[in-house]
Amino acid sequence: MRDLLTLSASLGVAKPAALTCVACACVCVALMAHATWVDVACRRIPRADCWLIAMLGAMVQLVGGGAAALGQGIAFGALTVCCSLALNAVLGERDDGVPGIGAGDIRCMGALSIAGGPFASWGFAACFVIAAVWGTVRSLIRRSRRGALRDAMRSEAMPFAPFLMVWMVMDAVLGTAAALRLAAGTM
Secondary structure (H helix, E strand, O other): OHHHHHHHHHHOOOHHHHHHHHHHHHHHHHHHHHHHHHHHHHOOOOHHHHHHHHHHHHHHHHHHHHHHHHHHHHHHHHHHHHHHHHHHHHHOEOOOOOEOOOHHHHHHHHHHHHHHHHHHHHHHHHHHHHHHHHHHHHHHHHHOOOOHHHHHOOOOOOOOHHHHHHHHHHHHHHHHHHHHHHHHOOO
16 A cells, blocks of 8 residues: 555655545455455355445546546446356356356456456456466366365365456556556556
8 A cells, every 4th residue: 555655646646536546445455355255155245345346446447547447447347247147148057057157256347347447357367367277277186086185176166256356456456556647647
């Protein structure tokens, strides 16, 4: 947080705007950490966390980047949500009757897109690359014939919020830094 305040001061951003951006980004990271904890424990992402991330992220974008930055986040969020719903429709449900991408995951992706503004695609890419690598490793371990690690990974369902947390961190770092630069007029 101190580094972002130093960056904002060096860019000439008004202290209240910088504090608003940094505070909102920190709260968003804390909310996503809570959502991750709940998803790992209960396999669901709380709606309130998603709504608050979207609202606070929108505030960061409006304060730092204006309506254009917020509009880009909303557009990417709409694209992400629509593609996720279409993917679920095409792929259908898993054997346990649950769609491939859960409703909480989709809702969270929309919120993270808004929070990331024009840089939401960077967080999206990082999230899905790490999830794909983990899924591949997990699949290879599960196919092994013996071992305690294989036994620990019996469940088909994999919580997605830990990977969404990567997206949130990317949003907090890139989105807030960009919002501060835009507010200072250096971008």
